[in-house]
Amino acid sequence: MVTRCIREAALLAWVVLWVLSTRVGTLLLCGRLSLCGAAGELRRFADMPAERQEAALQRWNRTRWLFPLRIVFALVKILSHYVFYTMVDENSENPHWKAIGYSVEEWQRDRDEAPATSRPLDNGVIETRALNDTTLLRSLADRWLPVKPGAQHTVQCDAVIVGSGCGGGVAAAMLASAGYKVVVVEKGDYFAADDYSSVEGPSMERLFEKGGIFCTSNVTTMVFTGSTVGGGSAKLRIEAKVSISACGALMTPPLLRNSGLKNRHIGRNLHLHPVSMAWGYFPENKQAVPITGKSYEGGIITSMHRVTPRTIIETPALGPGAFAAMVPWESGRDMKERMSRYARTAHAFALVRDRGSGFVDCEGRLRFTPSRDDARELRNGLRHVLRILVAAGAAEGGTHRSDGLRLRCKGVRDEDLEAFLDEVTIEKGPMHSTADKWAVFSSAHQMGSCRMGSSPKDSAVDGSGESWEAEGLYVCDGSLLPTAVGVNPMITIQSVAYCLSKGIAESMTNGQKHY
Structure with missing residues (x-):
């Protein structure tokens, strides 16, 4: 859980906890509260009476100038309470739920015991983490994806889409329905409706990036962004006529930047609907x-x-x-x-x-x-x-x-x-x-980090979603939106993806760039 936090915050928490494990460090951070008993014995934080520990936490919560302690307080408070109330045993039970009046319906727990049924994408998904070179090549061949011989596995297709969310899913459907061979690359796991339950912890783990523990680096906002479908770490080379980034407003900018694009608007103009x-x-x-x-x-x-x-x-x-x-x-x-x-x-x-x-x-x-x-x-x-x-x-x-x-x-x-x-x-x-x-x-809404526009001076991609710097490279997700939309952007993203992918398909058919 801690590994999902901001690196600097996790390191700061580690340092503070180490300091509190010493008497001198406890004196520095807790002051007179660390002097216990009639004789004023100096104690470590763990050895202080509970009421003094609580008083120290209250002080850190309110401190104005020692804000690193306030960051540690916030981090420990959020993570410890989240884990305490979401951890479950093998029966999907938590012993503390009864005291707070919470329960999960029996039919939700029984889903794990239900007989396995085929899922909508089972025939198309390749879970690479469980495959070796031989089985990976066989799986690709079974799905009519030709692989060029050589040291690297080079898959050939008409279009490759990175990401399977609102934008990527629509783009894949439109291009496939136009008769093109489409490969969707996704870092998350594939879950269908029957794989989910009302048990909060496991569901958050499956649904959201970093299990829902995703915070801005300046610790102002907790961000919930989806991460599902697919998974694995196999290295593949994919040759395609068209490449589409549909990683979402938080993941498309890193992909484009790490691919060598330099446009200064990539990553900027992020809107979050606070x-x-x-x-x-x-x-x-x-x-x-x-x-x-x-x-x-x-x-x-x-x-x-x-x-x-x-x-x-x-x-x-x-x-x-x-x-x-x-x-x-x-x-x-x-x-x-x-x-x-x-x-x-x-x-x-x-x-x-x-x-x-x-x-x-x-x-x-x-x-x-x-x-x-x-x-x-x-x-x-x-x-x-x-x-x-x-x-x-x-x-x-x-x-x-x-x-x-x-x-x-x-x-x-x-x-x-x-x-x-x-x-x-x-x-x-x-x-x-x-x-x-x-x-x-x-x-829960992220938009605008690769906004479309009429010029590379004020946008990351053009009106067709194509990069100003690389022909045949498109963006098709919420990062395209020029401004915040003010409501849940899902349908807007799907609508924009529909229009853009329809244009991409037409340009591929006509063999010309689409505007």
């Missing part, structure tokens, strides 16, 4: 019209409402691991109380069509900080979210800000609610040392 969340606690009641159910039941996104031209409000489903990782930690007792309320705590978030932009480097590391204008939109949206939760009957509501900002809603007066909403702020991540409060945004 999200800020609020929560409302709805205890079970015996009113005439009781609010029934649990927060994790039902669909993934059950409602959407636009509050401004650039801001929408949605209601997500959060598993216990994501919930525990995101909610503020004020103390051990407070965290236990929050988790005991998990099943009856509803979340809603404000999502902004961001005007500010980030950057992806050649290693796939990204930097992103919402602009001041985006922060104002987020604050306005978050205030709307809290008004909705209070009006819906929440007994208590609050934000994910590190200080645990919250309001007891029962009998609250309008002026008290307005005073509380005035306290709502959009804070930057734990790396920023200008305030003693911090928060981490979320993002």
Whole structure:
């Protein structure tokens, strides 16, 4: 799990933990809290009383100038709580779920015991990790893919597509339906619908890049980006008339950069649709019209409402691991109380069509900080979210800000609610040392890091998706989009991929460049 973190953050955590394993180091980082007992005995962090350890963590959470300690606090808090509530035994059970009112339906667990059935792509997928040279060549031949003899396995086809998501899947379908031989190269694993369950940990591992533990390098935003279908590490050489990068807005820039392209817009103009969340606690009641159910039941996104031209409000489903990782930690007792309320705590978030932009480097590391204008939109949206939760009957509501900002809603007066909403702020991540409060945004939409345009002076590819630098090299994914779209971009990406791949097929048929 730690290996999926930002390298510098993981190294920093290792150094801090090593320092805390010594008495002198504990004194440096914890101060007088490390002097225990009547005699003021200097102790290592692990030997300090629990209440003093907790006081040290609270201090690190609030520290303004020693922000490296705040980064370590955030890292350890997020990872430890996520692992604690997502790890399961051989029966897909976690002993802590009962205490928080969480359960997985039996039919979800029984999927692993169901008889194996053929999956839609089984006849076309080659899982290279389980093959040697002989079986790989046989598998390629069985799928009518000719291989040129030589030291390297050189596969010949009409088009090669790197990535199988919204853009790559549509492009592959369009080119194949036009009669061309298409090879799709994918680093993820192949899972069909029956391979998934409602068990959070294994599902996140299968669905998302780095198992969902993917953060910007400046620790402002947790990014959820898909990674499925295919897998393996075999080395192949593929000769094709057309090459299409469809790795998504986070992975296409590194691929193009490491392939030798120099256009300065590759990796720039990244948009993430930053999200800020609020929560409302709805205890079970015996009113005439009781609010029934649990927060994790039902669909993934059950409602959407636009509050401004650039801001929408949605209601997500959060598993216990994501919930525990995101909610503020004020103390051990407070965290236990929050988790005991998990099943009856509803979340809603404000999502902004961001005007500010980030950057992806050649290693796939990204930097992103919402602009001041985006922060104002987020604050306005978050205030709307809290008004909705209070009006819906929440007994208590609050934000994910590190200080645990919250309001007891029962009998609250309008002026008290307005005073509380005035306290709502959009804070930057734990790396920023200008305030003693911090928060981490979320993002599930990535766009724009190889935007299309009319000139190489302001874009990475032209209007047909073709690189300005390499003829026959196209981009066909969310990185093409010139701006953020303001809603889930999946259908937009599919539509753009449909139009571009149709043009690519026509240009291949006519033997000319498509504009």
